[in-house]
Amino acid sequence: MHTTEQLQQILETAIQNLKFPDHPKQLYDPITYIINLGGKRIRPLLVLMGTELFGKDAHDSIHAAMAIEVFHNFTLVHDDIMDNAPLRRGKATVHEKWSTNTAILSGDVMMVEANKNLAKVNPIFLKDVLDTFNATAQGVCEGQQLDMEFESRDDVSIEEYINMIRLKTAVLLGGALKLGAIIAGASEKDADLIYQFGENIGIAFQLQDDILDVYADPEKFGKQVGGDIIANKKTFLLLKAFELANGEIKEALDTWTGYKDFDNKEKVESVRLVYDTLDIQNVAKESMNKYLDQALYLFKQINVNEVQKSNLLTLTNQLMAREY
């Protein structure tokens, strides 16, 4: 069993060893570019941890981990086109640096590269691996579609929102863990438990993101606090506020989300005041903790010893212990 640092080293080596053709340059350069923008490599790490959880060596699932990382980067390239995003991790997005057409086509070929990596797994697990990967990829596409649709809808329920973040974010975490488990020869029951664990962690993690956007310590937060408020993004907090607000509070919320021109700082402070009045932070934390508790409840049922569980538990705690 490897330490988390060792697993991260195994990943970085494998990522640097990913080989893409040289030609056509315009098609393959963006792949190297986006993958080398970095990121925390959480998803491929979960694949490896899913394998070691069940007592097998991380190297057994390194190709599946690469498939997940390349797939994840493919979704970033295409999502950035759809979201019209100029920056990704502080650098120009692929469609900005090259062109939209290049970003579409490089993304497409990344999907193929992901599948090529997947085809390298031990053939005895191949069918199960493909089914899990394809179900995951399909969920991610559905989540992105719902996210786009929500932008122009005024009647998104909390339930719909949770389902959207489940698809867009959480199924990939669950799918990554399950791929690792399958390749370790885990039982179907354990593979499903680790999948459900990942999905619940993913939802909790996204809810935490929603909370941090409003309540993070600006000194420690990587990005602008209040970005979601400025953009009227339909997060758990905003949807919950609309659900709970009435009277003057409702009016204030309608007014601030209705303004076309506004001072960013003033809007963030005013909407946060609405949230505070409605105790939205605690409501959101309660929901987050519900998913986190459910995840840990499922994790406990997995039939392996505590030592093998330690890496994943520590990672979960680290991920959920970001600064408020």
Next chain:
Amino acid sequence: MHTTEQLQQILETAIQNLKFPDHPKQLYDPITYIINLGGKRIRPLLVLMGTELFGKDAHDSIHAAMAIEVFHNFTLVHDDIMDNAPLRRGKATVHEKWSTNTAILSGDVMMVEANKNLAKVNPIFLKDVLDTFNATAQGVCEGQQLDMEFESRDDVSIEEYINMIRLKTAVLLGGALKLGAIIAGASEKDADLIYQFGENIGIAFQLQDDILDVYADPEKFGKQVGGDIIANKKTFLLLKAFELANGEIKEALDTWTGYKDFDNKEKVESVRLVYDTLDIQNVAKESMNKYLDQALYLFKQINVNEVQKSNLLTLTNQLMAREY
């Protein structure tokens, strides 16, 4: 062994039985739309014929055939965005009817659906099937990239052009046949021969398309004769003409391809006059026949009896016997 008509019936039934989720509607409606625009279903037909060529039943490879058809339609959706095409088979393209974002994301999920169909093939062939499919998909992406790059280049050689149409069009025909062969348990040698047959037929077929665009009987041709000339499309004919032309002929070619404003009919007639002077039609036909002969030479070497070869030979003759 089925007749071609029976195979087409098997395909149509399978296509109508393709099931996609109902929700999100915006994501899945475009898939049904594009697939039901029709087309000749040549590629999935080649999968089935590849299987029956080696003595197995077409139903064995129906999932692979569906994977190829869904993948092909995915490339149409994304290519139409990149080519800014308003129409596909006389109907609005997906990005025109819905939006570019919908076309990107529906295309992505079609790629996943193609892979889901592929995962249904007999597990003993799965690894080979995936390797062939992924190599094919990668080639098609590379071909589209080269095609786009050629638009802004003035130094495209005939060799580069042939390589581009090989990737963009021909590898999919070869790949379709090879998938069918693999699923029939064909030897590696025979599977490679049928792949090479398909690739050569694909190149011959595209060269025939280039010739037909200029020399087809307008009464029998489905689209506007001379469309490639009007658009300055770098076809075999135009590239060959630039290679052979000099003096006044070269000047005429430069002039007509340089005009921003022109009368369509006058341009088509003038460029065709250049082609006639240089005997381009025959040069192109010679090249086309070279690939066709090579295809038939390879086909002859495949180690199965003449009866089993008859369907594919008849189809080849039909495809190559379009009206001039």
